[in-house]
């Protein structure tokens with residue numbers, strides 16, 4: 001008889017323990033949420049490149065030895081962003097130096113005017129960490145240079 005009481009006690013105890021233990025479902029794997037905002041650091045290009053809304057934007061770093069990559073190919077309508085990853089100032093501008101008229105509609109004379117956005121010319125010194133973006137609508141091979149160091153040269157092929 002005693003063994004039955006012990007059995008019932010254990011049974012009741014286990015029911016109480018089970019009732020008090022919350023049933024847990026395995027956690028669902030985290031679902032990818034909305035695109036996270038890119039870090040504010042302008043030089044964190046890897047993170048920026050992973051951001052979906054940056055598709056159609058190509059990055060070129062300006063380093064102490066020149067443009068990296070030196071030659072890029074994009075589609076018409078896409079944007080190129082240059083990032084000054086060097087410690088000194090640079091200035092992206094269309095060839096030829098110093099008129100900057102190679103890209104259609106570009107001219108250094110448009111700097112500081114309402115048409116500045118239409119000219120392939122940063123129009124000012126880019127300090128370390130500063131970005132300059134230009135959207136290419138005209139197909140062709142467009143050469144550019146660093147206006148402060150015209151030995152730094154690069155090309156953008158727009159297809």
Ligand SMILES: [Cu+2]
Pocket residue numbers: 093096097098099100145146147148150
């Ligand atoms: Cu120039």
